[in-house]
Structures are given as structure tokens and as C-alpha cells.
Amino acid sequence: xxxxxxxxxARFVEEARxxxxxxxxxxAQLAVAGVSDAEAVNALFRSAHTVKGSSRMLKxxxxxxxxxxxxxxxxxxxxxxxxxxxxxxxxxxxxxxxxAAQVDQVAETGTPSDPDPxxxxxxxxxxxxxxxxxPPPPQSAAASTDASxxxxxxxxxxxxxxxxxxxxxxxxxxxxxVSSHARLRQRLVDLRGFERAGDSLxxxxxxxxxxxxxxxxxxxxxxDELHKKALIMRMLPLSIVFEPAARMIRDxxxxxxxxxxxxxxGADIELDRQLIDRLxxxxxxxxxxxxxxxLEPQAARQAAGKPGHGTLRLSARQDGGFVVVEVADDGxxxxxxxxxxxxxxxxxxxxxxxxxxxETEIIDLIFLPGFSTSxxxxxxxxxxxxxxxxxxxxxxxxxxSIAVESRPGQGTTFLLRLPLSLAVMRVLLVQAGGQSFGxxxxxxxxxxxxPPERVITVAERKAVIIDNEFVPVVxxxxxxxxxxxxxxxAGCLLVVIKVRNEKLALMVDQLLDERDMVIKPLPxxxxxxxxxxxxxxxxxxxxxSVLQASTLLDAARRQRGVAGPSEAVxxxxxxxxxxxxxxxxxxxxxxxxxxxxxxxxxxxxxxxxLAKARSxxxxxxLTDVEMPNMDGFTLTAALRKExxxxxxxxxxITSREKEEDKRRGIQVGADAYIVKGDFDQSNLVDTLKxxxx
Amino acid sequence: MTENENGDDLTLxxxxxxxxxxxxxxxxVDEPLVKLVVFVLNGDWFAFHGDRVKEVLSDCxxxxxxxxxxxLEGVINVRGDIExxxxxxxxxxxxxxxxxxxxxxxxxxxxxxxxxxxxxSVEEVMDVPQSLIQAPPHTIPDHLRPLVLGIVxxxxxxxxxxxxxxxxxxxxxxxx
Numbered sequence: 001x002x003x004x005x006x007x008x009x010a011r012f013v014e015e016a017r018x019x020x021x022x023x024x025x026x027x028a029q030l031a032v033a034g035v036s037d038a039e040a041v042n043a044l045f046r047s048a049h050t051v052k053g054s055s056r057m058l059k060x061x062x063x064x065x066x067x068x069x070x071x072x073x074x075x076x077x078x079x080x081x082x083x084x085x086x087x088x089x090x091x092x093x094x095x096x097x098x099x100a101a102q103v104d105q106v107a108e109t110g111t112p113s114d115p116d117p118x119x120x121x122x123x124x125x126x127x128x129x130x131x132x133x134x135p136p137p138p139q140s141a142a143a144s145t146d147a148s149x150x151x152x153x154x155x156x157x158x159x160x161x162x163x164x165x166x167x168x169x170x171x172x173x174x175x176x177x178v179s180s181h182a183r184l185r186q187r188l189v190d191l192r193g194f195e196r197a198g199d200s201l202x203x204x205x206x207x208x209x210x211x212x213x214x215x216x217x218x219x220x221x222x223x224d225e226l227h228k229k230a231l232i233m234r235m236l237p238l239s240i241v242f243e244p245a246a247r248m249i250r251d252x253x254x255x256x257x258x259x260x261x262x263x264x265x266g267a268d269i270e271l272d273r274q275l276i277d278r279l280x281x282x283x284x285x286x287x288x289x290x291x292x293x294x295l296e297p298q299a300a301r302q303a304a305g306k307p308g309h310g311t312l313r314l315s316a317r318q319d320g321g322f323v324v325v326e327v328a329d330d331g332x333x334x335x336x337x338x339x340x341x342x343x344x345x346x347x348x349x350x351x352x353x354x355x356x357x358x359e360t361e362i363i364d365l366i367f368l369p370g371f372s373t374s375x376x377x378x379x380x381x382x383x384x385x386x387x388x389x390x391x392x393x394x395x396x397x398x399x400x401s402i403a404v405e406s407r408p409g410q411g412t413t414f415l416l417r418l419p420l421s422l423a424v425m426r427v428l429l430v431q432a433g434g435q436s437f438g439x440x441x442x443x444x445x446x447x448x449x450x451p452p453e454r455v456i457t458v459a460e461r462k463a464v465i466i467d468n469e470f471v472p473v474v475x476x477x478x479x480x481x482x483x484x485x486x487x488x489x490a491g492c493l494l495v496v497i498k499v500r501n502e503k504l505a506l507m508v509d510q511l512l513d514e515r516d517m518v519i520k521p522l523p524x525x526x527x528x529x530x531x532x533x534x535x536x537x538x539x540x541x542x543x544x545s546v547l548q549a550s551t552l553l554d555a556a557r558r559q560r561g562v563a564g565p566s567e568a569v570x571x572x573x574x575x576x577x578x579x580x581x582x583x584x585x586x587x588x589x590x591x592x593x594x595x596x597x598x599x600x601x602x603x604x605x606x607x608x609x610l611a612k613a614r615s616x617x618x619x620x621x622l623t624d625v626e627m628p629n630m631d632g633f634t635l636t637a638a639l640r641k642e643x644x645x646x647x648x649x650x651x652x653i654t655s656r657e658k659e660e661d662k663r664r665g666i667q668v669g670a671d672a673y674i675v676k677g678d679f680d681q682s683n684l685v686d687t688l689k690x691x692x693x
Numbered sequence: 694m695t696e697n698e699n700g701d702d703l704t705l706x707x708x709x710x711x712x713x714x715x716x717x718x719x720x721x722v723d724e725p726l727v728k729l730v731v732f733v734l735n736g737d738w739f740a741f742h743g744d745r746v747k748e749v750l751s752d753c754x755x756x757x758x759x760x761x762x763x764x765l766e767g768v769i770n771v772r773g774d775i776e777x778x779x780x781x782x783x784x785x786x787x788x789x790x791x792x793x794x795x796x797x798x799x800x801x802x803x804x805x806x807x808x809x810x811x812x813x814s815v816e817e818v819m820d821v822p823q824s825l826i827q828a829p830p831h832t833i834p835d836h837l838r839p840l841v842l843g844i845v846x847x848x849x850x851x852x853x854x855x856x857x858x859x860x861x862x863x864x865x866x867x868x869x
Binding site: 172175176179435437480481482520521522523524525526529530531532535537541542543544545547551 | 754756757758759760761765768769770773774775776777806807808865
């Protein structure tokens with residue numbers, strides 16, 4: 001595909017200037033304060049890293065070289081092998097200035113001048129720890145940094161150029177109109193109240209209410225249309241991100257000696273520019289990882305019967321009000337054992353914890369900060385500014401979700417699910433602990449009104465069974481630090497939120513509303529608040545916090561951890577294998593068993609369970625029935641054929657209550673059959689105790 | 694004249710006139726004036742520079758923000774923009790108090806942070822000559838010292854002039 005570089009150069013210049021400005025400010029602070037605030041240095045490092053990456057994308061090698069050297073020094077500052085000093089800050093500043101001059105040259109002529117070899121040498125020397133002999137500053141680099149933004153010549157005349165800030169203002173104004181309309185609608189509700197109250201004014205009021213209703217309706221139609229039009233003005237095709245990324249990846253493959261093909265699909269899908277701008281970094285990072293870690297060397301590929309050239313697929317498709325972006329490679333899949341070992345080596349978890357984790361959970365470790373699987377630092381990736389940043393951008397900033405699918409020998413696919421626009425989202429409003437809260441609709445899996453007896457107590461905490469899965473129940477008020485009001489109603493009102501494959505049922509007092517709403521950002525200094533992703537305004541003009549689903553799940557997990565009884569309940573460390581495809585169910589069973597002193601290992605399906613049972617020894621096995629790859633009946637039958645498991649107790653825990661299922665369970669060799677509906681911890685533990693003798 | 698400066702042969706009127714001159718501000722018209730927003734916190738008088746206070750808001754409902762630090766009351770809606778509200782009592786280590794009727798929110802603008810600041814009451818917005826602002830005395834408590842720009846007399850009260858930039862920057866850095 002022919003690439004119109006000009007389109008991207010202008011974007012690069014804008015973005016690079018932004019990052020260079022941040023570098024400049026950050027360095028100034030570092031020079032004054034003289035202390036290294038880890039997060040500040042990290043932010044500088046990321047800025048340098050981004051300039052390096054995006055300049056490479058456009059083959060602006062001269063800038064890449066300088067940025068790389070600056071990044072090296074900042075990397076050394078970050079890991080503490082260098083201490084900040086005024087000299088060092090000056091040197092870094094020179095690097096930043098040189099880049100700024102180069103960027104200006106790109107804006108004017110399209111090509112940057114070559115990097116100053118003295119500067120590069122001085123930066124390299126600084127990394128090695130030697131005091132840099134301060135060379136005289138170069139006379140060049142005189143280009144003014146505040147040059148006006150580059151002009152971009154668009155090919156067609158069907159477009160109008162609008163300054164982005166103006167467009168942002170228009171959209172913000174539209175948001176206000178939407179909010180004011182909501183107030184108008186509230187007036188209508190109030191008016192109906194009057195109408196019911198007083199008969200005297202009856203006739204006149206009725207007529208007025210009808211007119212007002214019509215007005216509100218007409219305005220709503222107009223306003224929706226206007227809002228859509230305004231938003232569309234800010235939409236850009238994904239090709240803006242896809243095209244340069246694909247080209248960069250092909251070049252990168254060549255530089256690494258890997259023959260790489262990069263195919264794109266769905267690049268004409270349009271997203272809000274707010275998303276497009278922030279999507280580039282995560283996608284480029286995922287693609288680089290694909291080339292660097294995902295694709296095997298050519299010889300290994302041919303030996304495995306695959307084509308010699310690796311393929312990266314970058315595609316997008318629409319899914320309801322969302323876009324799913326897939327970044328896939330046809331490499332060897334994620335090295336699960338390697339990831340596990342590395343996590344242990346880095347002290348992120350103990351060997352015992354690691355052994356109890358399922359494959360999916362191990363794969364999720366790559367999203368932890370500081371986790372980078374490349375054992376040598378290359379120019380490409382392996383820096384540890386990686387998957388954690390990808391996750392943060394996608395989940396926290398773009399209100400999306402990220403999932404990984406890895407098939408050994410066949411490749412890895414990252415799925416990013418993103419809203420089309422961040423300006424308006426479907427929001428569910430609820431009340432809990434006397435306050436109102438919002439949830440963006442993509443995280444809400446179910447709304448349930450269940451009788452209290454369906455909320456069962458497992459391991460001293462509440463849970464409810466939804467679709468054959470234990471889902472923990474927590475009062476929302478408790479998670480956000482409010483006092484839970486005593487229930488005013490007979491049933492339990494539950495909002496079940498879902499992030500990736502984990503669910504949590506939040507007990508709320510009332511459902512208030514569900515509507516498309518304008519999400520307003522918090523003031524900048526509060527953006528770090530993990531619980532709140534933004535605020536919406538209700539018809540009564542009240543501000544309501546929109547809660548971050550992933551943080552609520554974390555908080556609920558922490559609460560469990562604190563409330564959980566200590567390990568040393570009983571001296572007998574009986575080893576139990578728990579096999580269930582539901583993360584929540586596994587976790588709950590694990591908690592119950594650990595509370596009673598058992599040592600628990602988890603497996604996510606029958607095959608995983610069988611492999612774990614074979615590779616290690618267990619005193620008992622607990623399994624679900626319905627699971628992918630291998631069901632619980634088959635697993636039980638298979639285990640009975642193994643010599644080591646011929647007599648080990650096997651307990652089937654399922655929601656299948658039919659007699660024939662129970663019979664089948666016993667036939668294949670299970671010792672006990674527990675129906676999830678009757679599940680309580682004593683039942684499970686007593687059964688286990690009696691079976692173990 | 695010479696006699697007068699030496700303190701000799703002064704009439705009572707002359708003495709009084711000199712006293713008044715020393716006690717009350719004799720404003721030199723050319724002297725630069727500074728605008729101050731004077732407010733009260735737990736009975737103590739404070740001020741911010743007027744150019745650091747964008748607006749004085751009354752009667753604005755404060756909304757709950759889960760997970761925010763205790764010194765933060767919540768957020769307010771200022772014509773479509775969400776702004777935080779800091780409890781200045783909490784930031785300056787005064788005991789908390791229930792919001793009273795005269796309570797106001799100052800919309801403060803620091804170098805890189807804007808936030809509302811809850812005060813007990815706003816007493817005056819006034820222009821004073823730069824020269825009347827005196828250096829802070831040594832009796833200022835340690836935790837306040839870095840925030841104080843100076844003091845100025847007003848209606849028989851000593852008004853402590855606070856540095857909005859420093860206050861908001863320190864708050865953001867977690868130092869307050």
C-alpha cells in the first residue's frame with residue numbers, strides 16, 4: 001500500500017514536541033530538586049522511549065539515535081546505577097535540545113540533520129558512569145523551538161481544517177447541551193408531580209405539560225443529531241495508526257534478520273481522535289513484541305513445518321458499539337514456563353504461589369509493571385516499559401479491555417476492545433450507602449434481583465451462583481468506604497461486573513437510571529484516583545462518580561486477602577488439586593480449602609488438571625463437570641486409569657443436579673458429588689475429611 | 694522643622710498628627726497595590742493574592758468522590774468543569790468543623806494545579822500597598838512557615854498572607 005508519509009510526519013512532529021516539552025520540564029525539575037523521584041524519572045524515560053519509537057517508525061534515524069542515547073541515560077537513572085547531578089541534567093538537556101532542533105528540521109524540510117557525534121559519545125560515556133568531559137555545545141541547533149506547527153497539505157479539497165482545540169470546545173459545549181437537556185427532562189418530571197398534586201390548575205397545567213413534553217422530544221432529536229455530527233468531525237480512520245505501524249514492523253523484521261509480513265484489515269474503521277492518538281503506542285509495542293519475542297527464528301519455523309516468514313496480523317472489526325483491534329503473530333505462543341520462572345526470579349511471587357496458578361493467570365503476569373521477558377536488552381523491546389503501559393493505556397485511559405490468547409506453536413493474539421468514542425458512553429446509575437455511582441455499560445454483565453437465600457456463605461464470605469459459577473458478593477458501599485445501609489427491601493439487588501474473565505456481584509440499594517451520558521474527566525491532579533474513571537451529571541445537575549470496574553475487583557480481592565484466615569490453621573498440609581474453568585469458583589474453593597489448612601493447586605480445565613496431576617502428586621482432586629477441552633467426567637475416568645490416582649479421592653462439584661449425572665459421576669469413579677446449590681464450606685471440608693480418613 | 698524632628702517644642706496637635714501618620718497607612722499614589730482576598734479559618738485571619746483566586750463560590754454542592762484523600766472534601770461543578778475542593782482546615786492542620794452558613798469555596802489557581810479551597814468565611818477583597826506587607830514573624834508554626842509570604846494588618850487583625858502556588862504544589866506533592 002502506498003504510504004502518504006506527510007500525513008504522519010505532521011503527527012510525529014506534534015507528538016514529539018509534546019514529549020520533548022515534557023522532557024524539558026522534567027529535567028528542569030530534576031536539576032533543581034536534585035532528588036530522583038522514581039515516577040518522575042520513569043515518565044521522562046517513557047517520553048524518550050516514545051520519541052525513539054515514533055521516529056524510527058518514520059525512518060528518522062538521526063532522531064532515533066539521539067533519543068536512544070538519552071533513553072539509555074534515563075534508564076540508568078531509573079534503575080539507580082546513575083545518580084542525578086546538575087552536569088548530567090545539562091547533558092540530557094543538550095540531548096533534548098538537539099532532538100528538538102532535529103524535529104524542527106523535520107517540520108520544515110522533512111529530514112533531520114545527523115546527530116552530533118560528540119553529544120552521542122558524551123551520553124554514552126555518562127551511562128558508563130564516567131564523568132562526561134563537557135564538550136563545547138554545538139553551534140548549530142539554532143532553529144527556534146517555538147516555530148509554528150508544520151503545514152500539512154491534504155490531498156482532497158473535501159476537508160476543512162479545524163483546530164483541534166476548537167473542536168474540543170464544540171464537543172464540550174455539546175456535552176453541556178446534553179446535560180442541560182437532562183435538566184429540562186427533570187423539570188417535566190417535577191411538573192407531573194404538581195399536576196397530580198393540584199386539581200385546581202388541572203386543565204392549564206396539563207396542556208403546558210404536553211407542550212413541554214413535545215418540546216423536550218424535539219430538542220432531544222435535534223441535539224442527538226448535532227452531537228453525533230460534532231463527534232464525527234473528530235473521527236479518524238485506524239489506518240493512521242495501522243499503516244505506519246505495519247511498515248515499521250516490516251523494517252524492524254529486516255533489521256532483526258527475521259522475514260516478516262504484516263497484514264492489516266479493517267483499517268477504514270473510524271475512531272474518535274482522542275482514542276487514535278493514544279492507541280499508537282500500545283499497538284506498536286504489541287507488534288514489536290510479536291516480532292521480537294513471538295516469531296521464532298526462520299530455521300525453527302521451518303523445522304516446525306511453518307512457512308519461513310512470520311506473519312503479523314493487525315486487524316479491526318466492529319462489535320456493537322465497540323471496536324476490537326487484534327494484534328496477532330503466528331509464532332510459538334507465549335512461553336508459559338519461562339514467564340512463571342521469571343516471575344519467581346523477580347520475586348513477584350513465590351514458587352508455591354506460581355505452582356497453584358493456571359496458565360491464564362501466568363500469562364496475565366506479563367501485564368505487571370517491570371515485567372519484561374527479553375533476557376537481553378535490545379534496541380527493540382525488553383525494556384520493561386511494556387505490557388504494563390499497554391494495559392494502563394487500554395484499560396484506564398481508553399476505557400477498553402485487553403485479552404490474550406496464546407496457542408503453543410501457533411501464535412499469540414492480543415485483543416483490544418475499545419469504545420468508538422470516549423465522549424459519550426452508556427452509563428448505569430445506582431445508589432449505595434446513600435450516594436449515587438455510575439458504571440460504564442461494558443463492564444456490567446448482569447443485573448440481578450435475587451431472594452436473600454440465593455446469597456450463600458462460603459469461607460465466611462458471601463457468594464452467588466450465576467451460570468454455574470461462584471461469584472463473590474460484596475456491598476458496593478463497603479468497597480468505596482461508606483457505611484452499608486441496612487437493607488430496606490426483601491431481595492438483594494446485585495450489579496454483576498465483569499473484567500476479562502473475573503466477575504464480582506456488587507450489592508446496591510437501588511437502580512437509578514441507564515442512559516448515554518457525557519463522561520467528564522476529573523481535574524488533572526485527581527486522575528490518579530484508582531476508583532473513579534470520570535464523572536457524569538444527572539438530571540438534577542448532581543455529579544456522580546463513574547467507578548473503575550477493575551479497581552473494584554482488586555479492592556474486593558484485597559478485602560478477601562485481609563479477611564482470610566492465616567495459613568497455619570492446621571499442621572497437615574494435604575495437597576488438593578482444584579479443577580474448574582471459572583476463575584471465581586476456583587478462587588472461592590481455594591479460599592475455603594486454604595482456610596482449613598489445605599495446600600491448593602489450581603487448574604483451569606480437564607486437560608490442564610490432568611497434566612498437573614501427572615506432573616505432581618495430590619492427595620485429593622476437586623473438579624467441575626462442564627469445562628472446555630476436557631470435562632470433569634472424562635478427567636475423573638482418565639485419572640482413575642493412572643496408577644497414582646487409582647485410589648485418590650475425587651470430588652465432583654457441579655450445578656448439575658440430575659440423578660443421571662450423579663450416577664455417571666460415580667460410574668466414572670468419583671468418590672463424592674456435591675451440587676453447587678447446596679454448597680457450603682463445611683459440606684466440602686467434611687466430605688474431604690471423611691474421604692481422606 | 695528641625696526642632697520638630699528632634700521632638701522639641703511640639704504642640705499636642707502636631708504630636709497626634711505624627712502618630713496618626715505612623716499608625717494609619719499614608720498611601721503614596723504611585724506605590725504598587727496588591728489585591729488580597731482575606732478569609733478566616735478557625736478564628737485566624739489569612740489572605741491569598743487576588744490573582745491566585747479565580748472566583749469565590751458560595752452555595753455550591755460538594756459531591757462525594759470515593760477513594761479521595763481525607764483532606765479532599767469532594768468535587769464541585771463549575772459551569773461544566775469539575776474542580777476538587779480541598780479543606781483548607783485540614784491542609785493547615787486545624788480541627789475539622791461542620792460547614793457553616795458563611796462558608797465559601799475559593800477557586801485557587803496555582804502554577805500547575807487548580808482547586809477549590811474551603812474556608813470558614815471570606816471577609817474582604819481589598820487592595821493594599823505592597824509596602825504594608827511585612828516579613829513573616831518568627832513565631833509562625835513550623836508547618837506553616839514555608840507557605841507564608843508575609844503578614845499585613847487589617848481591622849486590628851494580623852492577616853497571614855499565604856503562597857497559593859506553594860500550597861497547591863506542596864499539596865500535590867503530598868507534603869501537606
